[in-house]
Amino acid sequence: MNRQDYLNRLQLTLEASDFGPVEEAISYFNEILEDRIQEEGMDEEAAIATMESPEEVARKLVHSKSSAAADPAPEPAPADEPFISGVRIINARAEQVRKIIIKDRNMRLKIRGWSREDIELQHPKTERIRYDFSLQDGEMALIRQPMEFSFNLLLFKNSDPSMREVNLFVPYELAAEMDLRTSNGRLDAKNFALWGKASFITSNAKMDVENVGAKDLLIKGSNGAIDLEKIQSKHSLTVTSSNGKIKAEKIHAPDAVTLSTSNARITVEDVDTAVLQMGTSNGRIEGKLPGRRSDYSIVSGTSNGKNNLPRQQQGGSKSLSAKTSNGRIEVNFREGD
């Protein structure tokens, strides 16, 4: 490889990532090579042989940009040595963290409150499952690296469960927000309260959120049941899905609770809020709400099925909306009508 090849490869790799303008970096590395050649009296090939590969340089530059941490990225295993797989464990002091971000895919995500006061993140690490981790300015981020070209379906046959799961442990109470996202994997959150807002997203898998508090909660799934129990939101709870049923039990979110899905039912029990909106299609809506029916202003309707709620009722201090098609509506009230 000569200097021009090296720089071309660096440029291509940087441009393929979201590094931003590359000219400055290219001219920097061009200078480095020229100086190395001149000052060490090396020829181009030899100078390049002593450098990191263009791909490795690009990876570190992108990494340092996304994490802004000067910590050099871990060295990749040389090609002729087997990559050491395992579970990486990262710890952080809770007071260092104001926001936790996980952007993953094809991975289960488990979040648990624990009695310790630090935060622990466990993620698998293999030749094909790689992450960028950063902790800077209060933001703790675990970002799954883009798919490599040598993508192999055998990946999903990995039998060790620890290699298919990211675990996040946090103190029971944490002054931070969470923005967690995966796909094709179950998301399961239990026993913690956040001072900030929380957003949990996955697809094609079940979601379980139990005994969780936050300033505001957004839960998004698809093609999998969403099961919520004992949720305390300071403001609102928003749950959206498609083709997945939603069950919400013991919910307290004073401002609003919105539950929306399709082709599946919605079940509520003791959802305490000022504005409750439930919408689905081809599925029933059922459950039990606190107070009396007369506490609510109601709008309800189904195109095909029984409905025990008035289609329209005014006057209550709270608002309830229940809409579906091809399904019945049966919502009762703790203290009767």
Added chain:
Amino acid sequence: MDIQLKRGLTEICVLALLARGDSYGYRLAKDSEQLLPMSESTLYPVLKRLQEAGAVDSYSTEYAGRLRRYYTLTPEGWAQMQAFITEWEQLGRVYDFVVRVKEQKNQQPTGGTP
């Protein structure tokens, strides 16, 4: 080493190297070798950050028939070096205290407080 600490150390090393005189990418990487080895790909983002923070400035000048980019320390860079020294003097006192307490404890019979 703690990421944040390491980050701070790489930055202060670059500042100190530049305090000896203006320098350029390849030379900085080489000069860092005895102290805290940094590859060019580690050094580049550090220089970028320092420039963004106004601690370092750069200029191009002709050398052997081509342009070479030199980096130079700004007054803000000098101020950061002074701040580093002040901070670490304080850390040094804490370090001394911790070591002293541990030594005293080691001299006492185990488990007992006098």
